[in-house]
Amino acid sequence: MEIEIEALEGEKKELVDQMNSGTGTSDELAQWGARYQEVSDLLDEKSMRWLELSEKES
Numbered sequence: 001m002e003i004e005i006e007a008l009e010g011e012k013k014e015l016v017d018q019m020n021s022g023t024g025t026s027d028e029l030a031q032w033g034a035r036y037q038e039v040s041d042l043l044d045e046k047s048m049r050w051l052e053l054s055e056k057e058s
Helices: 002-021 026-057
Strands: none
Touching: 002 026
16 A cells, blocks of 8 residues: 555656646646545545555554
8 A cells, every 4th residue: 555655646746747848738737636635635535545444553
C-alpha cells in the first residue's frame, strides 16, 4: 500500500508541474486537472485505509 501511495504522490507532483509549466493547451489543462482530482481522491482513500490498517496492528 505504501508503494501505491508513493506512486500516486509522484503522479500528483508531475501533474502539478505540468499544469504550472504553462505549455499545455486548454484541453490538456482540463485533462490534467481532472486526473489531479482523481489522484487526490485515490490518495485520500488509500491514506485513510493505510491509517486504519496501521491502527489495527498497534
